Amino acid sequence: MLTRLLTRFWWSAVTLLGTAFLTFLLVNAVPGDVARVIAGSKASAEVLQEIHLKYHLDDPVLQRLGFYLIQLAHGDLGHSYVTDQSVAEAILIRFPTTAALTSLAVVMWVALAVPLGVLTARFRSSWFDRTTLVVATVSLSLPAFWLARILQYCLAYKLGWFPVGFFRSFVDLLLPAATLAILMVGYYARLVHTNMVEVLDSLYVRAARAKGASETRVLFKHALRNALIPVVTMLGMDVASLLGGVLFIENVFALPGIGNLAVQSVLNLDVPMIMGTVLFSATLVVGANWVVDLLYGWIDPRIKSAS
Amino acid sequence: MSLNFGFFKTSLRIICANRLAATGALIILLFVLLALAAPTMMRLHLLGDPNQLNLNGLDKDGMPRSPGHGYLLGSDNLGRDVLSRVIYGARVSLLVGVASMLTATLIGVTVGLLSGLYGGKLDLALMRFTEMNLTIPSILLAMAFTSLIGDNGRIMHLHPAALPWHFLDVTLKRGLLSVFLVIGFVSWPGMARIVRAQVLGVKEREFVLAARALGASHWRLIWRHLLPNILPTVIVLAAMTTANTILLEAGLGYLGIGVPPPAPDWGTMITEGQPYFATAPHLVIVPGVAIVLTVLAFNVLGQGLQEQMGPRQRP
Numbered sequence: 037m038l039t040r041l042l043t044r045f046w047w048s049a050v051t052l053l054g055t056a057f058l059t060f061l062l063v064n065a066v067p068g069d070v071a072r073v074i075a076g077s078k079a080s081a082e083v084l085q086e087i088h089l090k091y092h093l094d095d096p097v098l099q100r101l102g103f104y105l106i107q108l109a110h111g112d113l114g115h116s117y118v119t120d121q122s123v124a125e126a127i128l129i130r131f132p133t134t135a136a137l138t139s140l141a142v143v144m145w146v147a148l149a150v151p152l153g154v155l156t157a158r159f160r161s162s163w164f165d166r167t168t169l170v171v172a173t174v175s176l177s178l179p180a181f182w183l184a185r186i187l188q189y190c191l192a193y194k195l196g197w198f199p200v201g202f203f204r205s206f207v208d209l210l211l212p213a214a215t216l217a218i219l220m221v222g223y224y225a226r227l228v229h230t231n232m233v234e235v236l237d238s239l240y241v242r243a244a245r246a247k248g249a250s251e252t253r254v255l256f257k258h259a260l261r262n263a264l265i266p267v268v269t270m271l272g273m274d275v276a277s278l279l280g281g282v283l284f285i286e287n288v289f290a291l292p293g294i295g296n297l298a299v300q301s302v303l304n305l306d307v308p309m310i311m312g313t314v315l316f317s318a319t320l321v322v323g324a325n326w327v328v329d330l331l332y333g334w335i336d337p338r339i340k341s342a343s
Numbered sequence: 344m345s346l347n348f349g350f351f352k353t354s355l356r357i358i359c360a361n362r363l364a365a366t367g368a369l370i371i372l373l374f375v376l377l378a379l380a381a382p383t384m385m386r387l388h389l390l391g392d393p394n395q396l397n398l399n400g401l402d403k404d405g406m407p408r409s410p411g412h413g414y415l416l417g418s419d420n421l422g423r424d425v426l427s428r429v430i431y432g433a434r435v436s437l438l439v440g441v442a443s444m445l446t447a448t449l450i451g452v453t454v455g456l457l458s459g460l461y462g463g464k465l466d467l468a469l470m471r472f473t474e475m476n477l478t479i480p481s482i483l484l485a486m487a488f489t490s491l492i493g494d495n496g497r498i499m500h501l502h503p504a505a506l507p508w509h510f511l512d513v514t515l516k517r518g519l520l521s522v523f524l525v526i527g528f529v530s531w532p533g534m535a536r537i538v539r540a541q542v543l544g545v546k547e548r549e550f551v552l553a554a555r556a557l558g559a560s561h562w563r564l565i566w567r568h569l570l571p572n573i574l575p576t577v578i579v580l581a582a583m584t585t586a587n588t589i590l591l592e593a594g595l596g597y598l599g600i601g602v603p604p605p606a607p608d609w610g611t612m613i614t615e616g617q618p619y620f621a622t623a624p625h626l627v628i629v630p631g632v633a634i635v636l637t638v639l640a641f642n643v644l645g646q647g648l649q650e651q652m653g654p655r656q657r658p
Contacts, residue, residue, distance in 0.1 A: 047471070054475040173646060177638040179590055181597045182613055182631035189620055189627075284594065299598060318478035 044329055048322045055318045056108065056311075060101050063310050074117045091117075104311070113315070114308035116301075123312035127294060131279075134286070134293035137209050137216065138278045144217035145224055146271070152221075153228020153263075154255055157236060168225060175222025184215045184288035212289045216282060220274070227270060231263035238262075269328050276324030280317025357651050364647025367582075370640035378433040391424030393431040393607045407623040417625045419616065425625065428607040429633050435608050436637060439523045440589035446527025447534055447588070448581050452573075454531065455538025456565060459546065470539070473532045481529040481591060522595065522602050526588045534580050541573045575652040582645030586638045593634050609634050 071079070071087040079087075088094050092103065107114060113123035152172075156165040191211060192198040198211040235241060236259055244258045281295030290296075294313060301309035358364045384390040391414075401422045402408055410417040416426040458469040545551060551568050559567070595601035596610025604611060609630040616626025 051471060051474050051478065054471065055478050058475055059479060169646070173642050174635070174639060177586060177590075177635055177642050179593050179597075179610075179631065179634050179638075181594065181610075182627070182634065185613070185617065185620065185627055186631065189624065193621070284597070287598075303599070314479055321478045 041326070041329065044326055048326055052315070052318060052322055053105075056105065056315055057101065059311060059314045059318075060104060061097065063307050064097050064100070108315075113312045116306055116309045118301075118304050118306045118309075123308050126297060126309065127312055127316050130292055130294045130297050133209075133291055134282060134295065135279060136206060137213055137282055137286070137291065137293060138275060140206075140209055140213035141216035141220065141278075142271075142275055144213060145221040148217070148221050149224035150228055150260070152225040154232055154260060156225070156229045157232030157263075158251075158255060160233060165229075168229075172222035172225045175218060175220075178219060180215070180219055180284035181288055183218065184212070184285050187211060187215055188288060209291075212282075212285050212291060215289075216278070216285055224267065224271075227267050228263060231266055232259060235259045235263045265332065268331055272324040272328035272331075273321060276320040277317060280320050281313060357648065358644075361647040361651045363643050364651060367640045367642070367644030367647060370636060371644065374433050374437060374637055374640070377430050378437055381427075381430045381434060384430075385427070390430065391427040393423060393427045394605050396421045396423065407619055407626060409623060410625050416629050417623065419612070419626055420619055420623075425612075425629055428612060429609070429629055431607040432609045432612065432630065432633065433637070435519070435602055435606060436589050436592060436634070439519060439526065439592045439602070440585050440637075440641075442519075442523040443526035443530060443588040443592070444581055444585040446524060447530035447584055448577065450527070451531035451534025451580075452538050452577060454535040456542055456569065458535070459539040459542025460561070460565070460569065466539075469535075473535050476529070476532045481526075519602060519606075522592060526591050526595070530584055530588055530591070534577075534584060537576065537580060538573060541576050542569055545569055545572045575648075579645050579649045579652065582641050582648060586641035586645065589634070589638050589641065 071084040071091075071093060074087050074091075075083050092100055095103075104114075111124075113127075115122055116126065119126075152168055156168045159165055188198075188200065188211065192200045199208050241254060241259050244254045249258070279294075281298045282293060283295040283299060285291075286293040286295035287299055294316070297309065298313040298317075300306075301313060358368050381390065385392060399422065401418070402412075407420050407422075408414055408418045410425075414424055414426065416424075416429065419425055419428065454469050454473065458466045458473075546569070551564065554564060554568055592601060593608075593610035593613075596608040596612075597614050599611070599614065601610055602608045612630040613627050616623070616630070619626050
């Protein structure tokens with residue numbers, strides 16, 4: 037078990053390094069003079085020259101990549117080209133908002149998706165199952181930015197149930213979190229459903245029923261626990277990538293989160309900030325994979341003994 | 344895998360056999376027909392010009408007209424016909440959606456096949472690469488790619504007129520190429536993983552082992568044995584990928600880095616309509632409904648095909 041985790045850890049590090057490499061090359065391939073981004077469009081040639089020297093913009097890309105990686109190894113993500121704020125600081129300041137939004141949404145969609153998935157699997161092909169299927173498909177067909185706008189308009193602006201356009205406390209996150217939950221619940225309801233259907237056909241579920249276990253016990257104790265394994269994997273990945281920034285919803289609700297930071301830095305061509313947000317999100321995703329691996333052993337003891 | 348008439352007849356039968364698949368296919372067909380007929384309808388004056396600024400389209404205060412006043416779906420802030428823009432927008436969305444789906448499928452199936460079939464070091468390298476691609480947010484990849492291969496890119500200079508979709512009108516072509524390549528390049532990793540898993544399963548079945556024992560070449564193995572067996576999965580994935588590529592295209596448009604402005608694009612239309620939401624909500628609602636309908640149609644088609652072709656998923 038320990039060896040497996042260590043191997044996985046080693047591979048995660050390689051993946052991250054590769055991600056850093058790929059992103060750096062891509063970001064630095066963007067045309068447009070970064071010096072102009074920093075100094076503004078009216079800057080004189082001398083100032084531009086100075087900035088070029090200061091940020092080593094004329095060095096070969098590979099050399100700059102080397103410097104960047106050394107800097108990273110020292111735990112320094114650099115400073116924003118636009119605001120000169122430390123990138124690590126900018127990300128950490130915004131992280132609580134994104135984290136609160138994501139955790140609130142996760143609770144909402146899991147609480148809704150698991151019972152829906154289990155019940156639709158139990159009453160397969162009933163009208164309830166078919167209706168849920170259609171609703172779930174609608175949920176995963178909604179564009180986030182559009183749904184966010186519509187809900188904001190109807191519930192916050194027209195009906196006044198939620199505050200519009202600014203962010204003070206946890207309560208203000210309810211509508212954005214609900215929006216995110218609506219977008220995710222369909223996919224998870226189907227995921228739980230598909231896995232439950234498979235598990236319910238298995239012999240040990242039949243054995244549990246034959247033994248006289250109650251229906252609730254069969255569904256939630258015997259079947260669900262096994263059906264949850266692929267769900268947990270997906271959940272880990274999704275939560276991690278959401279923690280790395282909830283792009284559209286943060287944008288529409290004007291929340292000071294990482295997603296907004298990422299969009300702004302991309303539009304501003306703020307290279308260190310882009311690198312920072314990408315690497316932060318990539319680290320979370322890779323880390324989540326690792327944690328999910330750990331959790332497997334707890335959910336399914338067979339995996340632990342098998343390795 | 345011979346693409347003869349029988350293939351289409353089979354596909355048609357599969358689609359008609361499932362109510363979900365049939366509904367999805369019908370909605371898609373409707374959108375495709377509308378998109379194809381748009382220039383003709385415009386010439387026959389059944390539809391306004393999507394890019395024509397029009398003073399009659401604004402009311403006496405200079406605000407957009409709401410649906411009904413000479414415009415079936417109202418007009419936007421520049422007096423342009425929203426109905427016409429939505430229909431022309433379908434051309435952009437469907438074209439970019441399907442083209443990027445094809446790009447993603449090509450890359451995904453190739454990577455998945457090679458990875459699953461050859462295994463070993465190649466598998467390891469390809470899967471690491473896939474994982475790296477999964478960890479980078481698609482919007483950023485999109486930005487970087489757009490600038491690499493866009494109209495004023497410095498690495499490749501591809502003029503739209505030199506490309507096979509030459510028959511499309513000029514307003515549509517600008518920026519389309521970069522957007523669909525970008526979306527294709529960020530949409531393949533999921534496909535690669537699933538195809539690899541499928542190949543690993545099929546590879547060990549008796550008929551493949553038999554073909555191998557008989558000395559079939561790798562090409563023959565891929566074309567005659569592996570591809571036909573993973574085809575149902577690929578088709579289902581393709582339908583669902585198209586749903587996602589259309590969503591992504593709208594998202595890029597919304598952020599202002601999609602198909603460039605004069606071209607009617609659903610995502611861009613929503614951004615442009617936002618400031619007028621309180622007085623003219625149709626500017627946001629109409630293009631949004633168009634996106635939802637199209638994406639839903641592809642998702643439902645995929646869903647139905649999965650039910651029909653993969654009995655293991657939903658007995």
